[in-house]
Amino acid sequence: MADNYNNAVTLAYQIIGSQEPWRHPSSNIIHHRVLPNATFAPWLTDHEFLSCYEKIKGHSLVDHYRCYELWTLAKQLNNVEGNILEVGVWRGGSGALLAQAVKDSGKQVFLADTFSGVVKAGDRDTNYKGGEHADTSVEIVSALMESLPIRNIKLLKGIFPEETQHMIEGKISMLHCDVDVYSSTKDIVGWCLPRLSVGSVLVFDDYGFFGCEGVTAFCEEFRKRDEFRFIHNLNGHAVFIKIA
Ligand SMILES: C[S@@+](CC[C@H](N)C(=O)[O-])C[C@H]1O[C@@H](n2cnc3c(N)ncnc32)[C@H](O)[C@@H]1O
Structure with missing residues (x-):
């Protein structure tokens, strides 16, 4: 070492x-x-995005760079069969953004969280011990969705996949995995793998963040798989696209 x-x-x-x-x-x-030199900022002229981001930003730990990437990826899924799954919802910000992005597509957005904090922290994780981000509730997320208003979501309360997987049917076109630790990430991806359409997108939050080494370690293992293209976006997202 x-x-x-x-x-x-x-x-x-x-x-x-x-x-x-x-x-x-x-x-x-x-x-x-990491200090990229490019300065193009399309989020500043995307008024639909800005309007949504303004309403959700107080409910999210995800910055505008990553939110804009979620927004643009979700909007490219029209020809990809399947619904959207976010695991790691906290107060609902990024989930609301995803749901707003696909509101006219017929896609359902499943939002899965324990609503009692991070689980399955282990040896591969550095700062996380379990129980972090418990300062939320189904009621807080539901109130955000009603205020927007967003209808194309379903909240799944419990550890995913063990406790709530039965509430999802069909294929997955996008996974936003924002659970902070190695084992949860691995179990969620294991559940998704047989359900992913070709062209589907997996986005891992916290990739490269100091203190979230478990997520980075998982993505570094996963990028060896041939059926995915891998993009290390310098904003703290690892993005995988299923090509076969
Ligand atoms: C960083 S927060 C999510 C942030 C959120 N995406 C946002 O917009 O701010 C991580 C969340 O993951 C949840 N979580 C972690 N592992 C989980 C699992 N296996 N099943 C369900 N929820 C999980 C925690 O309860 C916590 O609310």
Whole structure:
């Protein structure tokens, strides 16, 4: 682990620039400040997105870069069979955004959360211990949906997949997985795999975030699969597109 880190420090100075990389003491995942140079900002001229984002941002931990990516990906699913599943809803912000993006498509958006916080934290996770983000409820999310108003959602309360998988039928065209830890992510993807349409999209929040090394570790394993294209979007999303 130390060699891996020391090599990264040397290469960062020699090739990339002068700033030193860092890592969590219990992980070999290397972090370095990410500052993309491109400045195009299409979210500032997408008025439908902005109007929705303004209403949901107080209910979300997801920043506008990632919200805009969810928005644009969801809007590209018209020819992909299946509904949308978000696991990791918290106060409903990103879920509301997804539902608004596909409101005229006939797609249902399933929003799954324990509503009592993160579960299945384990050895692969660094900062998460379990129980985080419990400061929400079905009532808080329902009130947000009613205020927008959004009708094409179904809330699933309980650990996914174990406790609520039976409430979903048919294919999946998009998974937004925002559960912070390795084992939950792995179990959710395992459930989705046989249900994914070709062309479906998997978006993993927290990819690359310091403190969420379990999610990054899962995505680094998953990207070895041939049936998906993988995109490391520098905003903190890992995006996979099913091609076969
Ligand atoms: C970071 S929050 C989600 C943030 C949300 N997407 C937003 O827009 O701010 C993570 C959520 O994942 C939920 N969670 C984690 N593992 C889960 C699992 N296996 N099943 C259901 N919910 C889970 C937690 O209860 C928590 O509310």
